[in-house]
Amino acid sequence: MNEQRPVIILIFISLVSVVLLVRLFMIQVVDDSFTQRAERNAIQRIVDHPYRGLIYDRKGQLLVYNNPIFDLMVVPKELKIQDTTRFCELFRIPKEQLVETLTAARKYSSVKPSPLIKQISNKEFARIQDFLIDYPGLFIMTRAVRSYPKSTAAHALGYIGEISGPQLERDTTKYYSQGDYVGLSGLERYYENELRGKKGVKYKMVNVRGVDKGPFKDGEYDTASVAGKNITSTIDMDLQLYGEMLMAGKKGSVVAIEPKTGEILAMISAPFYDPNELTGAEFSKNYTLLNKDIQKPLFNRPIMATYPPGSIFKIVQSLIGLQEGILTPNTTFACNKSLVACHNHPSPVNLFGAIRNSCNPYFHQAYRMIINQEVSTNTFKDTEIGLNAWRERVLKFGLGGPLGVDMTNEKGGSIPSSKLYDRVYGEGHWKYSTIYSLSIGQGEMLVTPLQMANLAAIFANKGYYYIPHLIKEVDGDPTLIPGKYQIKREVGIDPIHFDLIQDAMAEAIYGTAARAVLKDITIAGKTGTAQNPHGEDHSVFIAFAPKEDPKIAIAVYVENAGWGGRAAASTASLMIEKYLRGEITRPALEEYVIAGNFIY
CATH class of the missing domain: 3.90.1310.10 (Penicillin-binding protein 2a (Domain 2))
Structure with missing residues (x-):
């Protein structure tokens, strides 16, 4: 028995060795998971x-x-x-x-x-x-x-x-x-x-x-x-820089569009900030400071701020009235200030004169004709039907909802319907006297500065627009931009009705915005003074130029700057000259805008 012990030990050692060798073979040759783990630790x-x-x-x-x-x-x-x-x-x-x-x-x-x-x-x-x-x-x-x-x-x-x-x-x-x-x-x-x-x-x-x-x-x-x-934007950097210089120290917006394409030439939100502040290691610190700034420099006014459009909306009212045959170029009303306040101008006026002089009573009476067409014997119902029909016309102008610009957080403003007034006053308890402020772009109506600029493009194009956008090419290929920016959108107004509108807008410059007159270039524009219950009114102006072949449409909104013919019209006129001529020939006007003393 003792003689067999070494043999048994040897056999045992041999078996263990074989098992270990087989296991080693499996690990190293067949199963590479251990090799992979080792590699991961060294890679x-x-x-x-x-x-x-x-x-x-x-x-x-x-x-x-x-x-x-x-x-x-x-x-x-x-x-x-x-x-x-x-x-x-x-x-x-x-x-x-x-x-x-x-x-x-x-x-x-x-x-x-x-x-x-x-x-x-x-x-x-x-x-x-x-x-x-x-x-x-x-x-x-x-x-x-x-x-x-x-x-x-x-x-x-x-x-x-x-x-x-x-x-x-x-x-x-x-x-x-x-x-x-x-x-x-x-x-x-x-x-x-x-x-x-x-x-x-x-x-x-x-x-x-x-x-x-x-x-x-x-x-x-x-x-x-x-x-x-790489992306080529529609922005004209020289025009953008010039507009920012004019708007420095002010609150408001400037949006300039190429009418025939919808390409945004300049988009200015004032106050603005240096974009280099939101880069690198100082991003969090600077963002916090900008976000807490009471002037709200991060707030993108052109697409997020909403205001009453003021008198510029009278152009839309005129076009709807003409298209429906309710107004004609010869439709005449007296400037009856007992209906709504107005400044002094010749009276009575036809449609051309009403646009030229921005006559509030005229559009009070014209709007009533548009809304109350006696389609119902019930006065309240008649107003409801008329308002909703009118609203459908207005929505085609790109109002009442986001236009679809290539930026997030775009607001759409508001064009009120009968449902709003039913909620506020009760169904059947409101009529034209409740909503007449809409006739002159006030009341419950709200638009964004981008929408205002798009209106100017519509007036320039005689009835169509392309959705405003900031993208021109992607990697040098203009066909790679989103297809929605290449679709022509009609607003449902016959082009013939725009002839009177454009002529009246060109003449209106001499009546309500004389500062905006530019020698040898015909600007067609419309001023607006949006009421502000919290302080000075807001100055509004939209325009396009040259009238004969529009290359630029623009909307300027300067908060708390008073009458539209001052701050907004002056700024727009300088921007138009900068874009069309490449230089400024009216240094005194430029100094006036930069100084910003508009209400004195």
Whole structure:
């Protein structure tokens, strides 16, 4: 028995050896999961973020470009800090922030990279790059923030920022990751898919000390990032800059459109801000300051502010009356101030004279004819029917709802229907005397400055418009812009009715907006003074020029500036001259607008 013991031991050892060899074979040859785990521990996956597409103005001038910045990334498992105080001094990071950031990074993953310090400038990167070799587990990831060479058109262009948690949850494409930048407003947001590009990935080998040992498998699995598409906007940067100079220190809006295309030439929201303030490491700080500013510089007035249109709406009333045959060029009314207040002018007046002199009593009486057509023997019912029919006509002018500009958060204003008055006064308890303020663009009617500019384009085009938009080309191809911006939209008014309207608007400049007269260029315009119960009235003016072949349609709205023939008309006239001539020949008028003393 004792003689057999060595044999038994030998057989046992042999069997164990065979089992271990088979297991080793399975691990190394058949099952590569352990190899993959080992490789993952020695491989860093680096996301290659693409450069966002550039944005140009309509003449090819650069509006937005990319400025490289750097994120200091950390792999927690590999980072060893012997002297925390020295580390914080070298990298200029508070100890509390270091502890908080490292704790969050370890919670996310001990072997995957997380940002330690974000948005390091070129200068700061040059200072710290020599220290990185002393701290395995640290490496630099290159990113880009937006920069603006002329600091203009902040509201139209928009800004980018770090993606939020709710936005990540809504990302069904799973394209974005925490820490990615995304368009948050303006063109940057609306055309995010075109501008963002496509991410790439690089895999690199590192040893246990975190030293870069080169690409994994010679870059076999690397993918290159693809830069975003460049966008040519419709903005004329020179006109935009000039308009911002005129509106500096004021509240209001300027929107200029090329009538034949709907392309927005200038979009100014005052007060405005330097778009460079919402880039880089100071984004959060500056955004908070701008958001708390009582002047509301982040508020995009051209598409979000709503006001009564005032007297400019008299043109719409005239066209509806002409189209329905209720008014003719010879329809005449006395300027009866017992109906509604008016300024002094010759009386009675026909339709041409009413537009030229902006006669309130005329449109009070004309509107009553439009609304009360005696289609019902019940006075209340007759007014209800007339109002709803009139509203359908008005909606075709692009009012009462968002136009569809390529920006988010566009408001649509309000064109009241009978349902509103039923709610307020009770069904059958209101009539024309309740709603007559609508006749002159007041009351419950609200429009945006963009809608006002679009009205000017409709008057210029004799009855049609293209949805106003800020996109002209994508990667040099005009066919890539959304199709809705290439559809001609008729407003349901015969072109013949616009001849009288255009002639009257051109003549009205001499009556209510003499400052707007421009030598050798015929401007057709209409002033408005929107009532403001909280202070001075708002100054309103819409126009197009040249009258014979319109190249620009414009709406100017200056808050608390009084009569429309002063602030708004003067500003619009200068903008028209700047666009059509490229220079200003009336320095005194320019000084008047810049000074802004409109109510004295």
